[in-house]
Amino acid sequence: RILGLEATMSSEGSLPLGGGVKRVDVVALRKKIAVGLGQEKVRKYWDILIRFTQFKLSKEELDTHARQVLGADYIPLHNELIHGIFQNALVSTINPPTVETPAVPLDMGEPLAERPAKKPKKKVGP
Numbered sequence: 001r002i003l004g005l006e007a008t009m010s011s012e013g014s015l016p017l018g019g020g021v022k023r024v025d026v027v028a029l030r031k032k033i034a035v036g037l038g039q040e041k042v043r044k045y046w047d048i049l050i051r052f053t054q055f056k057l058s059k060e061e062l063d064t065h066a067r068q069v070l071g072a073d074y075i076p077l078h079n080e081l082i083h084g085i086f087q088n089a090l091v092s093t094i095n096p097p098t099v100e101t102p103a104v105p106l107d108m109g110e111p112l113a114e115r116p117a118k119k120p121k122k123k124v125g126p
Helices: 026-037 039-053 059-090
Strands: none
Touching (some): 026 039
């Protein structure tokens, strides 16, 4: 089994989100995989991951292809990378930019009382 998220889940089936959870340096993991695999294999590996994230490969196909390219030595790094991506998504520390509320309310057109009444729609067909 390549990715065993079950080991990190609580008994309720959810991932722990305590204050002690930190972001994972996925760039360093990517570099370790790239250096270890070499240029040709790492291209195949990224292609497999990209196709999986685009829903072009099933989880089973990802597992099969990743095993072929990575070999047994790099499966733990692959697992750590995938786990790190999910963990970083869960504990993201980057907040969306603050949107300032305009000082002047948006022009919503004429007040309801001053708007002309809508004409009833004509029925089309028999």
